[in-house]
Amino acid sequence: MAKKRKLPLIEGLFSLDGRMRRSEYWLVSIGLTVVKVPLTLLGHFLGPDGAAIVRVLLELLFLWPALALMVKRGHDRNRPAIFVIGLQAVLFVVAIVFYAVPDGGLKYAATAVLAVIALYAFIEFGCLDGTQGPNRYGRSPKGIGGDPDSQLAEVFA
Template sequence: MWKRGRHMPPFLLLSSEIYDPLRFSVVSLRKGGTIMEWMLLPLKRYADFSGRSRRKEYWMFVLGVFIAAIVLSIIEGIVGLSGMVGGVYGPLTTLFLLGILVPSIAVQVRRFHDQDKSGWFVLLALIPFLGGLAVLVFMCLEGTRGPNRFGPDPKGGANPEVFA
């Protein structure tokens, strides 16, 4: 009845596939992991401040945090908990953001390591106005090719143990 790769209903997809409604077919994401695996990878490396991280790992994590914060804010708005903490955030969003603080700093340090820069560059974000902009620019820059003093190139070849 249903053939893999052709007209597959979304609820029967594997974790490494995504349904493409424009083509009415399934597209495999297995080349380097699924979107969700990239979003959760910094949580698996929770307090690992050594090594290197790709741009994809960083930006997928940022996207996941952004989506989760929006969903929590909507839930808090429906339940009536929004604005309870400092007049801005609800308790669920506050707990989530506090819980995600260490992995956020760790993945940012690993991004700086990927560019062969010290992890202390994270402190640039403490400079009002321009510091956050400088960190944003650094997070967009490509890492150094090949190994550097912080480890091997995360893009260099397929590493099947990244998502294990």
């Protein structure tokens, strides 16, 4: 049985260390969405300019928790943090292109790229199981495979 961590959901919001199970990933993701959507909707009562300002502030406020969540989930999939940061950077650039250009071919291309990256991220982080057993980011959060340090000690005992 896996060793229970203290406050894994809070840890998931602020720490880049360790690994996170899919169930924890989904719980935190849904929790962030439940908080973010009503705040975004409240911003629409401020008019178009106020809504835009609220949207930007919320994106900045939720940037770190979202990044930490994806990095920890990436670690469970044995992906380095730079992979997740690169994926987020591509999404950021494509989103800027989407909002900056008028309707037309480039906007449709940006929409297609966003859809493909979003689908990939959904499958990679939300659907696929993590690495079985320990990996370079720590023990399995499911408790599969044991402690790598104790296994190493057994080899040299």
